[in-house]
Amino acid sequence: MPYNTWFYLLPFLGTSLLIYYLMPPRHRWTVLLCASILFYLIASGKLILVLAFTTLVIWGGALRIEAHRKTYLEIKDTLPKNERKEHKARMERQNGRVVFAACVIILGILFFTKYYNFVGSNLNLLMESLHIGARIPALRLVMPLGISFYTLSAVSYVTDVSRERCPAERNFFRLFLFLIFFPVITEGPISRYQQLGTELKTEHRFNYQEFCFGAQLIVWGLIQKVIFADWLNRYVREVFKYYKNYSGIIVILGMLIYTFQIYMDFDGCVNIARGSAQMFGIRLTENFRQPFFSTSAAEFWRRWHISLGAWLKDYVFYPISLSRFFQKLSKACRKHMNRYYASAVPTSAALLGVWLGNGIWHGAEWKYIFYGIYYYIILFASRMLEPVFDKICAKLKIDRKRKAWHHFQVARTFVIVNIGMLIFRAENLGAAGYMLKSMFVPWDAGEYGSLLRWSKIECNYAAAVWAGMVVAVILVFFVGLAHEKGIRIRESIAAMPVCLRWAIYMGAVLAVVIFGAYGPGFGEIDFIYAGF
Amino acid sequence: MQKRSEDGDFEKNRAEIMSNKKAAGRILSFLGILGILLFGLSRASVLMNRSVHPLFNYATSGIFAEEKESIDVLTIGDSDVYSGLIPAKLWELSGITSFSWGEPAQRPPETYSYLKKIYQEQNPQVVFIDVNHLFRDEKLSDNLDSITRAAIEKPFPVVLYHRKLDSFQNFLAQDYTITKGYLYRDDAKKPKMKKNHFKETGKITAIHPITRWYLERSVELCRKNGSSVVLLYIPTYKEWTYSNHNAVMELGSELGLPVLDLNLEMQEEIDWGTDTADYGYHLNYSGAQKVTDRIAKYLEDNYDLEDHRGDPAYQRWQKDSEAFRGEVEKEILEKERREKERQMQGA
Numbered sequence: 001m002p003y004n005t006w007f008y009l010l011p012f013l014g015t016s017l018l019i020y021y022l023m024p025p026r027h028r029w030t031v032l033l034c035a036s037i038l039f040y041l042i043a044s045g046k047l048i049l050v051l052a053f054t055t056l057v058i059w060g061g062a063l064r065i066e067a068h069r070k071t072y073l074e075i076k077d078t079l080p081k082n083e084r085k086e087h088k089a090r091m092e093r094q095n096g097r098v099v100f101a102a103c104v105i106i107l108g109i110l111f112f113t114k115y116y117n118f119v120g121s122n123l124n125l126l127m128e129s130l131h132i133g134a135r136i137p138a139l140r141l142v143m144p145l146g147i148s149f150y151t152l153s154a155v156s157y158v159t160d161v162s163r164e165r166c167p168a169e170r171n172f173f174r175l176f177l178f179l180i181f182f183p184v185i186t187e188g189p190i191s192r193y194q195q196l197g198t199e200l201k202t203e204h205r206f207n208y209q210e211f212c213f214g215a216q217l218i219v220w221g222l223i224q225k226v227i228f229a230d231w232l233n234r235y236v237r238e239v240f241k242y243y244k245n246y247s248g249i250i251v252i253l254g255m256l257i258y259t260f261q262i263y264m265d266f267d268g269c270v271n272i273a274r275g276s277a278q279m280f281g282i283r284l285t286e287n288f289r290q291p292f293f294s295t296s297a298a299e300f301w302r303r304w305h306i307s308l309g310a311w312l313k314d315y316v317f318y319p320i321s322l323s324r325f326f327q328k329l330s331k332a333c334r335k336h337m338n339r340y341y342a343s344a345v346p347t348s349a350a351l352l353g354v355w356l357g358n359g360i361w362h363g364a365e366w367k368y369i370f371y372g373i374y375y376y377i378i379l380f381a382s383r384m385l386e387p388v389f390d391k392i393c394a395k396l397k398i399d400r401k402r403k404a405w406h407h408f409q410v411a412r413t414f415v416i417v418n419i420g421m422l423i424f425r426a427e428n429l430g431a432a433g434y435m436l437k438s439m440f441v442p443w444d445a446g447e448y449g450s451l452l453r454w455s456k457i458e459c460n461y462a463a464a465v466w467a468g469m470v471v472a473v474i475l476v477f478f479v480g481l482a483h484e485k486g487i488r489i490r491e492s493i494a495a496m497p498v499c500l501r502w503a504i505y506m507g508a509v510l511a512v513v514i515f516g517a518y519g520p521g522f523g524e525i526d527f528i529y530a531g532f
Numbered sequence: 533m534q535k536r537s538e539d540g541d542f543e544k545n546r547a548e549i550m551s552n553k554k555a556a557g558r559i560l561s562f563l564g565i566l567g568i569l570l571f572g573l574s575r576a577s578v579l580m581n582r583s584v585h586p587l588f589n590y591a592t593s594g595i596f597a598e599e600k601e602s603i604d605v606l607t608i609g610d611s612d613v614y615s616g617l618i619p620a621k622l623w624e625l626s627g628i629t630s631f632s633w634g635e636p637a638q639r640p641p642e643t644y645s646y647l648k649k650i651y652q653e654q655n656p657q658v659v660f661i662d663v664n665h666l667f668r669d670e671k672l673s674d675n676l677d678s679i680t681r682a683a684i685e686k687p688f689p690v691v692l693y694h695r696k697l698d699s700f701q702n703f704l705a706q707d708y709t710i711t712k713g714y715l716y717r718d719d720a721k722k723p724k725m726k727k728n729h730f731k732e733t734g735k736i737t738a739i740h741p742i743t744r745w746y747l748e749r750s751v752e753l754c755r756k757n758g759s760s761v762v763l764l765y766i767p768t769y770k771e772w773t774y775s776n777h778n779a780v781m782e783l784g785s786e787l788g789l790p791v792l793d794l795n796l797e798m799q800e801e802i803d804w805g806t807d808t809a810d811y812g813y814h815l816n817y818s819g820a821q822k823v824t825d826r827i828a829k830y831l832e833d834n835y836d837l838e839d840h841r842g843d844p845a846y847q848r849w850q851k852d853s854e855a856f857r858g859e860v861e862k863e864i865l866e867k868e869r870r871e872k873e874r875q876m877q878g879a
Binding site: 001002005006007010011042043045206208211502505506509510513514515516519520 | 551555558562565566570573636637676677679690695
């Protein structure tokens with residue numbers, strides 16, 4: 001159930017809030033659980049059983065881990081020192097096996113539902129080229145809602161329990177709520193039990209300011225999604241679907257507009273999710289922090305889809321780089337390389353797993369895998385060539401502390417990100433290559449010259465849409481700039497006189513109603529990341 | 533000590549209740565003002581949804597400007613309805629008064645809600661319910677959203693007409709229409725034709741239970757008001773499928789309703805090269821004329837509706853029908869003039 005539907009925003013969220021605040025605080029979590037189950041049943045029906053099974057696996061796994069630890073702690077003091085180490089190592093091995101088994105099961109469900117047909121079709125191609133007669137049959141698989149998001153949360157929970165970062169949850173239903181919590185189930189943020197689990201356990205009392213801030217965040221999310229992102233969908237769809245008809249400026253515009261569209265769409269969804277949770281008094285983590293102010297691709301990924309980047313760092317990068325093989329590699333590098341490369345080479349090698357994981361997570365297509373590799377190559381090259389760049393800058397006497405250099409870095413990152421987005425959105429890898437080449441072919445308007453007027457796609461508001469887009473970009477830029485400077489816009493508005501404050505809030509709601517790209521002629525434009 | 537602590541808790545709770553009451557008051561005031569603004573905007577949007585051009589004034593609100601209980605036949609559904617049936621021509625052919633009620637992408641819960649409103653003013657003897665809109669909401673969430681939207685539209689139709697809010701000139705338009713809900717379109721854009729489009733199949737498209745429930749309530753409402761109901765499938769090349777046809781036939785037999793699927797019945801008469809305005813989604817004027825001819829014949833064969841032509845009480849219908857024809861002729865001449873101008877510029 002998309003968050004930008006009437007049903008979600010009014011009867012569903014409204015009734016949930018009402019019942020939630022009418023309940024005594026200690027029972028309020030059960031309202032959230034019931035609402036989340038209802039939300040999931042409406043969206044995915046009986047596939048809720050898959051989610052329940054995942055919960056069961058991590059619930060049982062975490063209790064087992066804690067039982068092993070308890071047994072060790074009980075006998076720890078009675079053991080002589082030399083045996084303590086041995087028992088501890090045994091306990092860690094046992095827990096490692098539990099984490100491994102749980103991860104195999106829950107990641108296995110994700111891989112089966114999401115990647116079976118992709119792997120099958122590629123193996124079939126391989127067997128065909130090797131003249132092997134066998135074929136893997138294609139299956140009609142339906143993915144449970146939010147599986148890519150809740151699976152990662154489930155992995156993080158069971159791993160964190162084994163790492164003693166959080167205690168095992170004894171109540172199955174509380175853990176179920178952590179995974180199924182309706183504001184995060186569709187597009188995240190990918191939650192950690194230490195944060196969201198604790199928030200869900202806390203008895204929240206009604207807080208007028210939190211309630212209002214939540215509602216404001218929802219309205220801002222709706223503006224981002226329904227006004228900024230959805231109006232652009234027609235242009236993006238046209239350019240990326242019929243890419244062979246276009247070249248030059250039209251393709252460049254298509255790429256830039258898509259980047260803006262996906263940012264507004266994803267950030268808008270997360271803001272609606274965060275706002276919904278905040279109305280219940282629950283804080284969710286940020287998923288975006290002004291990504292287009294980044295000065296490098298690495299920084300971009302610390303600001304864009306923050307929860308995914310952090311997850312990959314904690315549960316892919318660290319386990320790889322702390323593995324025995326990488327310890328040996330690191331040792332070897334220290335022997336044969338200078339200090340910089342001895343640190344950079346193993347780190348960069350471990351990052352390959354992170355970027356492949358990032359690419360594959362987005363979808364079962366080669367273009368997504370290439371998307372991950374694209375970022376890996378850029379980050380690898382920038383790390384390896386950093387000493388060279390330092391020398392070049394020193395020779396050219398470039399002052400890297402100057403603002404101009406900072407702006408150059410932001411612009412360079414912007415170009416890198418946009419090329420990545422083109423690969424991400426293109427029909428396939430071939431289409432991405434074609435579009436990248438066609439950008440350099442001058443645009444011959446001819447038959448499709450009307451696209452700039454948006455009329456090819458039967459839009460009667462061409463001038464208004466272009467003007468609106470410019471206004472939107474400027475608005476988003478200044479909102480981002482304010483956040484960069486640490487200005488809290490919601491708090492600034494809250495400090496205004498009531499008439500002005502209410503005028504702003506009402507203006508925002510009316511803007512969504514009047515200018516929103518919804519209703520006849522638009523259809524329902526799903527949140528882009530809900531498809532992953 | 534204990535007592536003081538209890539008093540403290542009591543005071544704290546009281547303060548919390550008071551502040552919550554204050555907060556609830558503020559929230560309700562905010563929503564109240566917002567509601568008033570939305571209501572005002574809604575009123576404006578309904579007015580701007582009309583058109584100052586008589587040929588393009590096809591707003592559904594026109595039915596409420598008709599004389600009470602003067603409509604014999606109502607056709608209700610989505611955009612296929614306002615594109616596919618010409619009440620002025622039906623009058624010309626058989627002297628039957630009718631109205632084509634269609635909102636873009638209309639859903640069954642809206643149909644039910646609109647019917648309730650229509651029956652307050654009109655009491656048609658025959659109601660054609662367009663079935664194309666039964667296939668729009670396939671998922672439970674879509675259906676729930678449609679139900680919610682239908683409920684919101686009642687007090688706040690701005691959510692339906694929000695894109696018309698820039699048509700300020702339409703404030704001067706009239707509620708009363710000569711098109712009686714029909715939208716004139718003369719473009720002819722041929723769809724991509726498929727080889728086996730009309731090939732018979734045993735497959736039956738599933739109609740969501742909530743969609744069906746709303747249809748049944750609509751049918752019940754019509755029957756309660758003494759109207760005969762017909763399930764009508766107006767030709768639409770893009771959206772019709774044989775499995776949809778099967779679903780409608782099954783539904784008709786289960787509900788005891790006659791079904792008129794003009795996609796199949798008129799496959800020889802409708803020329804998709806000349807009769808559609810937008811690549812097979814909707815009929816244009818040429819296609820709508822053919823459908824209206826067929827409907828006139830169907831009504832004549834199956835219902836005993838009175839021919840009002842010559843009845844002084846229905847003089848206005850005769851005038852409207854002539855005015856509509858006049859407007860169409862003017863539009864055709866205007867189009868020819870524009871065509872000639874373009875050719876001359878080209879030369």
